[in-house]
Amino acid sequence: xxxxxxxxxxxxxxxxxxxxxxxxxxxxxxxxxxxxxxxxxxxxxxxxxxxxxxxxxxxxxxxxxxxxxxxxxxxxxxxxxxxxxxxxxxxxxxxxxxxxxxxxxxxxxxxxxxxxxxxxxxxxxxxxxxxxxxxxxxxxxxxxxxxxxxxxxxxxxxxxxxxxxxxxxxxxxxxxxxxxxxxxxxxxxxxxxxxxxxxxxxxxxxxxxxxxxxxxxxxxxxxxxxxxxxxxxxxxxxxxxxxxxxxxxxxxxxxx
Amino acid sequence: xxxxxxxxxxxxxxxxxxxxxxxxxxxxxxxxxxxxxxxxxxxxxxxxxxxxxxxxxxxxxxxxxxxxxxxxxxxxxxxxxxxxxxxxxxxxxxxxxxxxxxxxxxxxxxxxxxxxxxxxxxxxxxxxxxxxxxxxxxxxxxxxxxxxxxxxxxxxxxxxxxxxxxxxxxxxxxxxxxxxxxxxxxxxxxxxxxxxxxxxxxxxxxxxxxxxxxxxxxxxxxxxxxxxxxxxxxxxxxxxxxxxxxxxxxxx
Ligand SMILES: Nc1ncnc2c1ncn2[C@@H]1O[C@H](COP(=O)(O)OP(=O)(O)O)[C@@H](O)[C@H]1O
Ligand SMILES: [Mg+2]
Numbered sequence: 041x042x043x044x045x046x047x048x049x050x051x052x053x054x055x056x057x058x059x060x061x062x063x064x065x066x067x068x069x070x071x072x073x074x075x076x077x078x079x080x081x082x083x084x085x086x087x088x089x090x091x092x093x094x095x096x097x098x099x100x101x102x103x104x105x106x107x108x109x110x111x112x113x114x115x116x117x118x119x120x121x122x123x124x125x126x127x128x129x130x131x132x133x134x135x136x137x138x139x140x141x142x143x144x145x146x147x148x149x150x151x152x153x154x155x156x157x158x159x160x161x162x163x164x165x166x167x168x169x170x171x172x173x174x175x176x177x178x179x180x181x182x183x184x185x186x187x188x189x190x191x192x193x194x195x196x197x198x199x200x201x202x203x204x205x206x207x208x209x210x211x212x213x214x215x216x217x218x219x220x221x222x223x224x225x226x227x228x229x230x231x232x233x234x235x236x237x238x239x240x241x242x243x244x245x246x247x248x249x250x251x252x253x254x255x256x257x258x259x260x261x262x263x264x265x266x267x268x269x270x271x272x273x274x275x276x277x278x279x280x281x282x283x284x285x286x287x288x289x290x291x292x293x294x295x296x
Numbered sequence: 297x298x299x300x301x302x303x304x305x306x307x308x309x310x311x312x313x314x315x316x317x318x319x320x321x322x323x324x325x326x327x328x329x330x331x332x333x334x335x336x337x338x339x340x341x342x343x344x345x346x347x348x349x350x351x352x353x354x355x356x357x358x359x360x361x362x363x364x365x366x367x368x369x370x371x372x373x374x375x376x377x378x379x380x381x382x383x384x385x386x387x388x389x390x391x392x393x394x395x396x397x398x399x400x401x402x403x404x405x406x407x408x409x410x411x412x413x414x415x416x417x418x419x420x421x422x423x424x425x426x427x428x429x430x431x432x433x434x435x436x437x438x439x440x441x442x443x444x445x446x447x448x449x450x451x452x453x454x455x456x457x458x459x460x461x462x463x464x465x466x467x468x469x470x471x472x473x474x475x476x477x478x479x480x481x482x483x484x485x486x487x488x489x490x491x492x493x494x495x496x497x498x499x500x501x502x503x504x505x506x507x508x509x510x511x512x513x514x515x516x517x518x519x520x521x522x523x524x525x526x527x528x529x530x531x532x533x534x535x536x537x538x539x540x541x542x543x544x545x546x547x548x
Contacts, residue, residue: 094451094455095454095455096451096454096455114454114455114456114457116456116457118455119455120451120452120455122448122451122452124448127446127447127448127449128446128448128449128451128452130449130466130467130470131547131548132470132471132473132547133470133547141452141456141466142456144462144466145456145457145458145462146456146457173547175547175548193456
């Protein structure tokens with residue numbers, strides 16, 4: 041049962057799109073400050089789950105709750121980092137301008153914007169690229185920029201949809217650590233979608249695995265690995281290896 | 297080849313123009329065509345010099361250019377405002393696009409008789425026709441520019457709670473700018489053509505009237521001087537807009 045420690049919850053959520061069941065019987069709650077990872081095969085409904093919470097889609101039945109409110113529309117408390125960063129940025133605005141969009145949306149006066157943009161860009165390591173257009177930035181930098189913009193909203197819940205799926209391994213690891221640092225600094229609640237089991241284990245306090253057709257919760261596993269996490273130590277931790285083995289079987293089942 | 301329209305080297309263009317003038321020279325001095333119908337380049341040039349010196353051609357050129365620019369600016373304003381309102385709604389887009397495409401394919405000159413019967417032959421009729429005819433390319437381009445906004449950017453706008461006005465101003469219009477500028481280039485050509493036709497039909501001062509009178513009086517050098525000026529206006533304005541376009545879509 042959700043209580044005051046619940047950041048958001050799915051309560052008996054069913055969703056049909058175009059007459060087809062996409063998600064069925066989704067029930068789970070995520071605590072404030074928790075880092076929850078959703079894994080599942082491609083097309084199983086991970087993005088849709090996230091869009092429900094973002095208020096971009098309404099459930100056919102059941103309810104999605106944010107704190108003690110039912111989600112009926114997007115909320116400023118919830119920021120989204122989309123998978124396709126190149127499409128989610130305004131190509132005609134510089135990095136600064138893209139972060140500014142979120143500030144403009146929440147009504148920050150023009151005179152205060154610069155002072156808020158600079159630390160956000162610094163946080164994601166884009167200070168030297170502040171005046172560049174997205175087309176002049178690498179994929180990793182574009183995704184960092186999208187993260188900076190989502191933080192500008194000052195959200196309490198951060199939704200991330202396979203944000204590093206298209207990035208190379210090194211960039212991916214450094215962004216994973218940046219996201220962990222940012223989430224713990226802000227005590228933000230995170231729902232992080234990925235199809236990469238190891239990424240889910242490395243980042244999460246909990247992993248939620250979904251079945252396909254329709255999307256249902258297959259397994260929920262707590263990840264009691266110590267924090268702060270470390271790319272080498274965490275991934276070699278006996279518990280990490282044990283959980284990987286356990287969830288690997290679940291993943292095989294899911295993909296079957 | 298790059299996707300952005302390349303600005304061609306002026307050398308080739310100048311060479312091509314020189315060749316055309318040379319052939320024109322040969323045709324007229326060789327006596328193949330009567331001088332009453334086609335004057336030589338030299339006669340045309342001296343008519344041009346005379347007209348400029350007397351100030352007559354200058355005034356007519358100014359009148360035509362002003363008519364074209366006023367009509368074009370007014371048309372662009374209407375097109376962008378209307379296009380934004382239509383473009384922001386998927387329903388309005390689906391509903392109106394075929395109609396707009398139909399109206400656009402009506403040659404603006406076909407509307408002139410209607411305009412004459414509605415507002416008579418005055419300057420406002422000419423301006424009205426210029427606006428009506430040149431509004432379509434920019435209007436359709438604006439609607440198109442809104443239609444091509446990435447679904448992801450619509451999601452971003454929703455997540456950020458952007459108002460409709462903010463969506464138009466911060467996402468729809470900037471996304472449409474390349475289309476709008478390209479549409480405005482087409483509109484400018486239409487505006488020039490219609491200004492000239494409008495002048496010819498209404499007798500308002502301008503190059504159109506000047507050309508018509510010169511043709512009726514078989515004053516070929518003046519006729520071709522006027523035509524050369526019209527060509528020059530078209531060339532300069534479309535080149536100017538091409539340069540503006542490159543500056544505006546720098547971010548690509
Ligand atoms: N707007 C929609 N209309 C109909 N079906 C949709 C829509 N959006 C997604 N789907 C379907 O829902 C299923 C889950 O999609 P999605 O949530 O994107 O999966 P994932 O992110 O796990 O790859 C897919 O089969 C997809 O085709
Ligand atoms: Mg997805």
